[in-house]
Amino acid sequence: MVDKTDPQATKRAASRRDFLKAGLLGGAAVAASAGVARAAGEPLITEIQDWNRYLGEGVDVAPYGKPSEFEANVVRRNVPWLTSDPVSSINFTPLHELEGIITPNGLCFERHHGGTAVINPADHRLMINGLVDTPLVFTMEDLKRFPRENRVYFLECAANGGMEWRGSQLNGCQFTHGMIHCVVYTGVPLRYLLEEAGVKTNGKWLLAEGADAAAMTRSIPIEKALDDCLVAFKMNGEALRAEQGYPLRLCVPGWEGNMWVKWLRRLEIGDEPWAQREETSKYTDLLADGKARRHTFVMDVKSVITSPSPQAPVTHGKGPLVISGLAWSGSGTIKRVDVTIDGGRSWQPARIDGPSLPKALHRFYLDINWDGSEMLLQSRAIDDQGLVQPTKNELRAARGENSIYHNNGIQTWHVNTDGVVENVEVS
Amino acid sequence: MLKFPKFAAVAALAFAALASPSLADGDVGAGEKVFKKCAACHAVGDGAKHKVGPELNDVFGRTAGSVDDYKYSKPMMAAGEGGLVWDDTTLTEYLANPKAMVKGTKMAFAGLKKDDEIANVLAYLKSFSESEAASAPAAAETAEAAPVETAEASPAAEAEPVEAMAVETSKGAFGLGRVAMADEIAAWDIDIRPDGTGLPEGKGTVAEGEPLFADNCAVCHGDFGEGAGRWPVLAGGQDTLLKDRPVKTIGSYWPYLSTVFDYVRRAMPFGDARSLSDDDVYALTAYLLYLNDIVDDEDFELSNENFASIRLPNEDNFIPDDRLNEPHYAKGLEPCMTDCKPGPVEITARAQIIDVTPEGEGDENTGGGID
Numbered sequence: 001m002v003d004k005t006d007p008q009a010t011k012r013a014a015s016r017r018d019f020l021k022a023g024l025l026g027g028a029a030v031a032a033s034a035g036v037a038r039a040a041g042e043p044l045i046t047e048i049q050d051w052n053r054y055l056g057e058g059v060d061v062a063p064y065g066k067p068s069e070f071e072a073n074v075v076r077r078n079v080p081w082l083t084s085d086p087v088s089s090i091n092f093t094p095l096h097e098l099e100g101i102i103t104p105n106g107l108c109f110e111r112h113h114g115g116t117a118v119i120n121p122a123d124h125r126l127m128i129n130g131l132v133d134t135p136l137v138f139t140m141e142d143l144k145r146f147p148r149e150n151r152v153y154f155l156e157c158a159a160n161g162g163m164e165w166r167g168s169q170l171n172g173c174q175f176t177h178g179m180i181h182c183v184v185y186t187g188v189p190l191r192y193l194l195e196e197a198g199v200k201t202n203g204k205w206l207l208a209e210g211a212d213a214a215a216m217t218r219s220i221p222i223e224k225a226l227d228d229c230l231v232a233f234k235m236n237g238e239a240l241r242a243e244q245g246y247p248l249r250l251c252v253p254g255w256e257g258n259m260w261v262k263w264l265r266r267l268e269i270g271d272e273p274w275a276q277r278e279e280t281s282k283y284t285d286l287l288a289d290g291k292a293r294r295h296t297f298v299m300d301v302k303s304v305i306t307s308p309s310p311q312a313p314v315t316h317g318k319g320p321l322v323i324s325g326l327a328w329s330g331s332g333t334i335k336r337v338d339v340t341i342d343g344g345r346s347w348q349p350a351r352i353d354g355p356s357l358p359k360a361l362h363r364f365y366l367d368i369n370w371d372g373s374e375m376l377l378q379s380r381a382i383d384d385q386g387l388v389q390p391t392k393n394e395l396r397a398a399r400g401e402n403s404i405y406h407n408n409g410i411q412t413w414h415v416n417t418d419g420v421v422e423n424v425e426v427s
Numbered sequence: 428m429l430k431f432p433k434f435a436a437v438a439a440l441a442f443a444a445l446a447s448p449s450l451a452d453g454d455v456g457a458g459e460k461v462f463k464k465c466a467a468c469h470a471v472g473d474g475a476k477h478k479v480g481p482e483l484n485d486v487f488g489r490t491a492g493s494v495d496d497y498k499y500s501k502p503m504m505a506a507g508e509g510g511l512v513w514d515d516t517t518l519t520e521y522l523a524n525p526k527a528m529v530k531g532t533k534m535a536f537a538g539l540k541k542d543d544e545i546a547n548v549l550a551y552l553k554s555f556s557e558s559e560a561a562s563a564p565a566a567a568e569t570a571e572a573a574p575v576e577t578a579e580a581s582p583a584a585e586a587e588p589v590e591a592m593a594v595e596t597s598k599g600a601f602g603l604g605r606v607a608m609a610d611e612i613a614a615w616d617i618d619i620r621p622d623g624t625g626l627p628e629g630k631g632t633v634a635e636g637e638p639l640f641a642d643n644c645a646v647c648h649g650d651f652g653e654g655a656g657r658w659p660v661l662a663g664g665q666d667t668l669l670k671d672r673p674v675k676t677i678g679s680y681w682p683y684l685s686t687v688f689d690y691v692r693r694a695m696p697f698g699d700a701r702s703l704s705d706d707d708v709y710a711l712t713a714y715l716l717y718l719n720d721i722v723d724d725e726d727f728e729l730s731n732e733n734f735a736s737i738r739l740p741n742e743d744n745f746i747p748d749d750r751l752n753e754p755h756y757a758k759g760l761e762p763c764m765t766d767c768k769p770g771p772v773e774i775t776a777r778a779q780i781i782d783v784t785p786e787g788e789g790d791e792n793t794g795g796g797i798d
Contacts, residue, residue: 079783079784081657081783083657084647084656084657084658084659085467085478085657085658085697087466087467087698088697113694114694114697114698114700115463115466118460127607127611127612127615128604128607129607129612129615129616130616134597134598134599134606135606135607135612136597136599136604136605136606136607137604137605137606137607137611138603138604139604142603142604143603145601145603146601146603167776168776168777168778169778169783170778170783170784171778171779171784172784175784192601195599195600196597196599196600196601196603196604197597197599197604198599207618209615209618213694213698213700214693214694214700215693215694215700217618217693265615266615266616268616268618270620272620272622274618274619274620274689275620275621275682275683275685275686276618276686276689276690277686277689277690277694280681280682280683280686280745281675281677281680281681281686281690284745286668286673286675286680288669289669290668290669290744291744291745291746292680292744292745292746293745293746293747293748293749293750294745294746294747294748295747295748296748296750297748298748300750310778310784338762338764342772343768343772344767344768344772345765345766345767345768345772346764346765346766346767347762347763347764347765347767348764376772376774380762382762386758386759386760387756388755388756388760388762390753390755390756391755394753394754394755395755398753398754398755399753401671402668402671402673406750414774414777422777422778422779423777423778424774424775424776424777424778425774425775425776426772426773426774426775427768427772427773427774427775
């Protein structure tokens with residue numbers, strides 16, 4: 001089975017010349033089989049289609065456009081057994097259906113602890129208090145008069161992959177890796193707001209608080225707050241979606257998604273962290289020896305092949321195959337992504353396509369000529385700090401299986417000869 | 428300042444109009460919003476299932492405590508057997524103060540404080556009740572009138588505080604924003620630190636906490652904090668942190684007691700946050716200490732005075748982030764590219780065998796979790 005895959009052959013197959021040659025052959029084969037099926041031309045082409053004759057809908061039908069009806073399966077999904085109630089739960093981004101590095105607003109995964117708060121922006125206030133020269137209150141209008149910046153960042157829940165610590169469990173990268181999205185935010189650097197209030201010299205920590213029914217809170221070191229945090233009111237050009245914190249959210253680039261407080265209403269400066277529920281009971285990482293790490297803020301170097309994957313099987317048979325995936329690191333940019341098709345015996349560098357921005361998703365591709373035999377696909381990301389994505393077994397050896405959070409282990413997809421893909425682990 | 432009395436009068440008028448509506452005046456749309464307070468425990472609409480409380484389709488005309496496959500409290504069933512049928516009048520009374528009307532009901536809900544909220548939520552529930560379907564259009568008609576009233580009231584409410592307060596603008600570089608008032612800061616800044624900073628004055632005993640917990644928390648968290656169904660477990664789990672499925676509770680895992688007080692006060696009971704008094708929260712926190720065997724005297728009183736002296740057993744087991752010391756992150760490691768594994772690669776685990784990926788309705792599973 002998979003072991004038959006000769007690494008050298010893999011390399012050869014991937015070389016550009018062979019790829020083109022095989023591509024031509026493959027193309028010819030498809031054309032031939034289509035020809036066998038019908039004597040005459042394809043009716044889709046030879047007959048006039050309805051959409052080619054009758055008028056479609058006018059410009060007044062959809063003032064706010066929606067995806068094509070043929071994309072109805074591209075939606076966020078949740079896993080009912082994970083949590084006690086959907087208003088304190090999570091759903092997942094359909095990564096297997098997406099390309100590029102930007103997540104459409106309606107597909108960004110949701111995690112909230114008391115449902116989606118609905119707040120009229122005219123009623124929203126942001127307060128800064130604590131160790132500041134002048135405690136301040138801003139309206140949304142005030143905030144929109146500070147200089148703005150646009151930045152692309154991924155947001156990953158620290159529990160992304162948390163169900164996979166004890167072995168492969170969920171069959172689809174939407175579920176194993178879908179607690180992530182990446183959008184371009186427009187907002188005010190947090191630093192401007194804090195400087196407006198005047199942080200006292202003993203101000204070392206910042207507490208961010210949401211206005212929702214969970215009044216979500218997290219402690220953030222002041223250095224981070226003054227470095228690259230953003231108070232955002234737009235995502236991908238339009239207002240934040242309600243479920244993403246409308247009208248205002250905090251961006252804490254590269255750090256745990258839970259810290260990106262939504263419906264942001266208050267920033268308090270203090271000299272010590274607050275040990276809130278989300279940084280004690282939750283978002284602490286229990287190790288095998290009973291110790292638990294806290295303040296594990298930075299999201300790890302990580303990647304996943306989004307297609308093929310269990311929800312995106314190979315349906316076209318052997319021949320040219322685009323392996324598409326995402327890589328990211330909370331420490332900076334992705335320097336390189338390696339891909340293996342034989343379960344990690346041999347690797348080749350993938351091609352990173354599109355912008356390479358710090359703390360943003362990176363899109364990578366490996367274009368192969370699939371010979372139709374079984375594959376064990378993996379990707380391995382390396383960031384600009386030189387951190388290499390570890391295997392799941394390396395993580396388990398260091399931490400045990402009870403950490404829940406920060407599982408950035410290498411993902412394996414098994415592709416069988418029919419192109420069906422399954423979430424597996426390998427020796 | 429001069430404007431203030433005028434605006435207040437307008438606001439009061441508008442409020443009076445809203446406060447004593449005839450029951451038929453409920454607004455379905457506004458009721459849908461009010462229902463959010465119920466939605467943690469009740470479902471309505473197509474395919475509504477029982478949650479913590481029974482589904483509420485066709486509740487009008489329903490005999491109290493009569494839905495077959497839902498497990499009611501004894502008092503609720505007794506009330507139904509005694510002839511209690513849900514209609515505008517009985518529901519209005521129940522929703523204003525559930526425990527006063529049906530003594531011992533297990534509906535852990537303080538009650539709706541405003542009459543218009545009750546009228547609106549009833550209009551909303553009516554739209555899911557067959558027997559009342561005929562009267563639904565009437566409710567829909569009035570629904571159109573209602574927003575006009577609120578639209579009049581809200582500019583007054585908006586403009587009034589700004590006019591009335593002596594607004595001091597920011598003295599920062601941009602001069603944007605205004606100075607926060609002391610009462611505003613007090614209203615929002617309710618966080619508490621492990622050293623007790625931020626604690627309000629107050630006190631409460633284990634014995635006082637017990638009935639509060641039974642009334643407000645036990646439906647979800649269980650009588651002893653053991654967790655009902657999938658709702659969070661709050662007690663027990665000592666000596667499980669090294670095991671396969673650790674039970675992380677206040678007693679077994681949490682480092683600081685301050686987090687309990689802070690969190691319960693800001694976020695519980697789920698769906699009715701900020702409804703507890705400070706003394707209630709002291710009493711509930713004391714009771715949670717008792718459930719976790721950290722205090723064993725029912726007369727134990729927790730207060731802002733003795734709070735910081737209480738330590739949780741697992742405090743010392745929290746360590747700083749040392750991920751980068753793990754061997755796989757060691758500096759300068761060049762990842763292997765060829766002949767990286769000696770022999771054939773074997774599959775050691777498969778997701779399909781476990782088969783818990785959601786595909787349709789009613790998926791159930793016992794493993795894993797995201798917390």
